[in-house]
Amino acid sequence: MKILGIDYGRSKIGVAIADGPLAEPMQVIRYSNTKILMEKLQKIIKDNNIEKIVVGVSEGKIGEESKKFASSIQPLIQSTIILADETLSTQDAQRMSREAGISQKKRHEMEDAYAACIMLQNYLDN
Numbered sequence: 151m152k153i154l155g156i157d158y159g160r161s162k163i164g165v166a167i168a169d170g171p172l173a174e175p176m177q178v179i180r181y182s183n184t185k186i187l188m189e190k191l192q193k194i195i196k197d198n199n200i201e202k203i204v205v206g207v208s209e210g211k212i213g214e215e216s217k218k219f220a221s222s223i224q225p226l227i228q229s230t231i232i233l234a235d236e237t238l239s240t241q242d243a244q245r246m247s248r249e250a251g252i253s254q255k256k257r258h259e260m261e262d263a264y265a266a267c268i269m270l271q272n273y274l275d276n
Contacts, residue, residue: 151169151201151202152167152168152169152198152199152200152201152202153167153168153169153173153200153201153202153203153204153270153273153274154166154167154194154195154198154200154202154203154204154270155167155168155173155203155204155205155206155266155267155269155270155273156191156203156204156205156206156219156223156266157206157236157262157263157265157266157269158205158206158207158212158215158216158219158220159212159262160212160215161180161181161182162178162179162180162181162262163178163179163181163187163262163266164177164178164260164261164262164263164264164265164266164267165177165178165179165194165263165266166263166266166267166269166270167198167200167270168270168271168274171274172271172274173267173268173270173271173274174267175260175263175264175266175267176194176263176266177260177263178259178260178261178262178263179191184222188222188223188226191223191226192226195226195227200227201227201229202227202229202230202231202232203220203223203227203229203230203231203232204231204232204233204234204269204270204273205219205220205223205231205232205233205234206234206235206236206265206266206269207220207233207234207235207236208235208236208237209237216233216236217233220233232273234269234270234272234273235269235272236265236269242265242268244261244264246264246268247260247261247264
């Protein structure tokens with residue numbers, strides 16, 4: 151089963167994918183128009199035969215926005231959308247990418263995708 155992990159943000163989202171027991175970072179989608187974001191997500195879902203989506207939810211106001219975002223993408227997929235705790239996933243992604251020796255430029259470009267990957271891997275492990 152192919153699963154898409156999404157780390158929601160107000161101007162960009164991180165995307166990770168799993169086809170089995172391991173998640174891998176995919177890309178960061180920057181957006182200013184929600185319609186264009188939905189079109190890009192729909193293409194990713196179709197091109198990769200995604201069967202389930204896991205959306206990371208943190209605390210506070212951004213957490214509530216993440217839940218609304220998850221509801222808005224429900225029509226894009228015929229299967230289930232899961233909400234998963236993503237608390238500290240960005241900090242973990244920063245630390246792990248530094249420890250792995252990934253350049254600062256690459257870390258900055260892919261930070262949200264790494265966070266989505268960590269959140270998705272946590273979901274898979276549980």
